[in-house]
Amino acid sequence: MTEGERRRAGAPIDWKALEDRLARAASALGAGARPSGDAARAALQARARALAAPPPAPRPAGARPVLAFRLGGERYALETEVVREVARPPRLARLPGAPAFVAGLANLRGELVDVIDVREYLGAPPVPADERTRLVVLGAERAELALLADEVDGLDELVPADLLPAPAAPRRARPEYVRGVTAAGLALLDGPALLRDPRLVVDAPSLPTEVT
Template sequence: MSVESAVGNELKVIVFQLKDEEYAIEVEYIQSIERMQPVTRIPRTFHFITGVMNLRGVITPIIDLRKRFGIEPKKSDDATRILVISKDDIEIGFIVDGANDVIDIPIEKIEPTPEVVGGVEADYLRGVVKLENRLFTLLNIDKVIANVDILSKEK
């Protein structure tokens, strides 16, 4: 398991929500956390790409993580956020139900992803973390954004 954003024996992550579950992404990938804003739809794209938005002069594709993971859609509300991710010179926004907090995870608390995970394909996950009374899933950013071509159509 890669621990590129680990400092010492901890990994710094931002925790966010989709439906009733908590997920985490390493903070090194997070450019910013934005309130929901208007998104321009792009025809003939993947079903989970909401469109693009102009974020400080950068045209950024926006992915609805609920749709990407096969979770039923939800209207945005005051808690909805866009996590702007930067990976390998690509900037992409993830629509999430809410962004909770930034925490440090001890590396030894990251467990392999169970083979059967409720709804979210195991490929998208890097591991599961149990901290006190919380359980959340660490996303595999490479897999979530893999093969996302804004002009391709998924069928």
């Protein structure tokens, strides 16, 4: 007689049988949810790897985000607060009578920006432009200046207080542009100094009437 038949017949409930049935059902559900041996080992191995992985290194005190790029095989950086964007160089308009370090004028979405090649100032050898060449556009409220870069490495971090004095370089015409060098050889440029240097400003009369 089933439990339902016993109830309809008015027979007392067999609590012991009911408990046994519930226990068997719980055991069956647990067995179904239990992973197989291979799955269990894989889960344990994944958990062990996660626990064994070293924690991320703490960010050094005073670390500042910088954009790292290359000029003539050497690595330079600018603090990101002076960098507006990195762009592929469009066709540059040559400026008649402009100094040799002025590569030209770029039209960046309708905004005309002077493009400066600071290799000579930094003592970096010239490198022919290729598909890796980029413009590092500087400015606060607007794009004020763009530097030619042979290649952009991406974002990095450095601690300005840990910078070493830049080694003397006879070919470096503007040593004041270099704030210092990290132990790994990354030279930090002084972005604000570049932006306020009047020698890098091209006179308006020399600008062409149209840039494409």
